[in-house]
Amino acid sequence: MKVTLHVWRQAGPADRGRFARYDVADVSPDMSFLEVLDVLNQQLIARREEPIAFDHDCREGICGSCGMVINGRPHGPERATTVCQLHMRTFPDGAELWIEPWRARAFPVIKDLVVDRAAFDRLIQAGGFITARTGSAPEANSIPVPKRDADLAMDAAACIGCGACVAACPNASAMLFVAAKASHLGLLPQGQPERSSRVVNMVAQMDAEGFGACTNHGECMAACPKEISIDFIARLNRDYLKAVIRRPW
């Protein structure tokens, strides 16, 4: 099959950027979308043009490195699928695709489709952890955790930190990412001592990074390759409200 790609090319953070058109022939339906970019890059390098920069690593949909907007949808049209696991058979022959990086103030473009997601790391540094010094842990079974809580915590913990939720949100909000981490840790007994400070600190950091506010569009959940539920946002809001009322902790 053949595809036409309009790829966002931006030489660096200061460059304005533009779409460049590429026609790629001999695409196999069994290729992943990233493999089409590999093939295109091979051709670009052979023509002594600059290859398209994009983040990728595991190509199994778990590391969260890859991510790009395809025809307006983060990670493309397939439900619950990262772009590395998106196969070309999803698209009709002759498809015309517009490829853009994540667009959010908190995720500045580094080059082409590569954005700087260090803001997510700083959100975790602000409170997305349980303080447990190595060696200080009690016997693992000393605190039972109801299966229901453990399962729900796991649903939230499945987040791969790709940033699709931010890219999908009209406000470029990081609420789903923060809510997933706050819920994962807040649902477990081990996470209780820092539950209030965690949500307050992470929300403050989210504002400081320039992420927008949540206005309940639900686009994040629709784009999430791990189908993380916006129920966790309700949980975060409740924890946040309780924490600020109870202040100081």
Add this chain to the structure above:
Amino acid sequence: MELRAKIPSGPLADKWERHRSEIKLVNPANKLKHEIIVVGSGLAGASAAASLAELGYRVSCFCFQDSPRRAHSIAAQGGINAAKNYQNDGDSVFRLFYDTIKGGDFRAREANVYRLAQVSASIIDQCVAQGVPFAREYGGMLANRSFGGVQVSRTFYARGQTGQQLLLGAYQALSRQIGLGKVTMHPRAEMLDVVVVDGRARGIIVRDLVSGAVSAHAADAVVLATGGYANVYYLSTNAKGCNVTAIWRAHKRGAAFANPGFTQIHPTCIPVTGHHQAKLTLMSESLRNDGRIWVPKAPGDTRAPGDIPESERDYYLERLYPSYGNLAPRDIASRRAKEVCDEGRGVGPGGNGVYLEFRDAIARLGRPVIAERYGNLFEMYERITAEDPFERPMRIFPAPHYTMGGLWVDYNLMTTVDGLYAIGEANFSDHGANRLGASALMQGLADGYFILPYTIGDYLAQMKLDRLDTAHPAFRQAEADTGERVRRLLAVNGRKSCGTAAACRATGPASPRPSSRSADCARSSGATSTSAARART
């Protein structure tokens, strides 16, 4: 070269306890003066960096990804072993030790493996305290499952994402230390060389993968937690960025390499579909519990699997190993699959595949039971191949995915270069010739949380504190060597790889359109475009 393993004397069971009590400690005030470099942020690297920072050392951690959370440990599916004996089924430290040694064909270092089994229980305690959402029983206690090669149930798991959850636990502990200013994190940085001064590792040379700038970093000790070398094979299940530079450069600087031939070829991966393919995807070994592996009896049989009658099928594992059947150990299952494909009996495009069929299990147990057990895996397979395993047998083929060999280390996890440590998959010591399932995660975390933080102190306590900065001639020399190597590579100017100029098959100078039809061509150009893209980003 003289290899001194420094294994403590005394009975196996007492070695670690005694060693821990006898090795030198670094005074808390002095810890603040020691700088340690940790390269890699997977299970071993992140846990080591976090634990060393908690102890008070100044730590710099480097990873090539944009965030430490993306290291390839994240892709581990199955689980992590620990001798907790929660199932009351007779597990013990000795049994875990013995299973590991035996699984590795008695080629691992006994003292290291015994210590690994001893600290395994603490790993689970630590991870639970960090909030790793392990699977639970209805009563709230931790659940276990069995893995290949053992008769007890000692594997802890978090759905099919155990590696992800353990890594996030270590990443969060590391993030806390970064937030506190105890660890300086250098993401998008690739280590290019180790700097050795007077026989001791004293720093590294690093390339910033955004700017391309090469810089030098000094420290009192260097820890390599940079994973294995399965990507020396053209296609493996390793991530694209796992390019082995770090341990290779360390080897060139004098660190001995042990057992490089001990690579694990995993029997159940999705076969290659074409020359464009970037890497292989692993399917969990658990599929072999209910699936039957077969190929047609006649070479070159291209009929659809459903059209091949029972009498013309060769269930070769069941035929050759009646007692193990389809659950034959990984290495055996892999070798036999390769053999039948070499005989021309492989199935699917290119003949590089064998069938793994669930027809009989579905008939016996019903579709809902199979869907509950393997639903996620079937969905993943269908997404990649567009074939429904309920309707048509899966096609699988062996692929390299883990390397037991690595840098030689002594009992303290130090390589043959003083002050240069190797932990996790990067070292060679714990798995012998074959690793048991669910033991890679255990070893990475054991090294990072509970072994290196003690043993590195013994070295630092005995070294004279001599401030060394990157102005030292050894750093200048290593930087110059690195620059020269890069210059030489760029000067090759690509006549033999289609990434830069001519297509592989073209004999003349640059042709405008690369031929991507030969596998060799795709091979060399793929490598070139990846490294070129990375060098320029």
